Amino acid sequence: SQQGEEDPQALSIQEGENATMNCSYKTSINNLQWYRQNSGRGLVHLILIRSNEREKHSGRLRVTLDTSKKSSSLLITASRAADTASYFCATDVRSGNTPLVFGKGTRLSVIA
């Protein structure tokens, strides 16, 4: 079953604009991770935010986490054509020894 759900399903922006993707989840988590997947390739880990953190930065990436709303957002600033990919959130559920559960992803297209 899908624990995380990304929103929107697809996003198209111009190069240089900011892109924001959201992730909602259902149960308490230890951490939440964001991954990127270029077409037909494997996933690449971008950033991990722990349940006791509210915001984290990595280069042009900014991730926020609101555990009260069970939601997270990924902001990519000054987007580039090379950012075109699918972005997935993955939740590490707190209860039990469960594997990372991925959402269905947001397909981002950055138009040059």
Add this chain to the structure above:
Amino acid sequence: DAGVTQSPTHLIKTRGQQVTLRCSPKSGHDTVSWYQQALGQGPQFIFQYYEEEERQRGNFPDRFSGHQFPNYSSELNVNALLLGDSALYLCASSLRGQGVRSPLHFGNGTRLTVT
């Protein structure tokens, strides 16, 4: 530093056949997880291997089985293939000592087509 490698990259099989996919984890990693990703969907967890044993399993039938070797490499076997098994099969490795929740390193996958 070699990353996660998977073979083959593409595979075409007929319904009812059996398939074996292979994965070598990133150097220094000891845990291998397998995911199935249908077109347009997120990866679905199949199972995870550590110390040559299946430690966790997702909601997949017994037709899906695996193995981990002493060098940490792993195989995914699927018997009695169905059309619905067509997908990208992703292998991901991690280091258990960093915690079960450490980030996963993925290979580029094996694209399986069942006709």
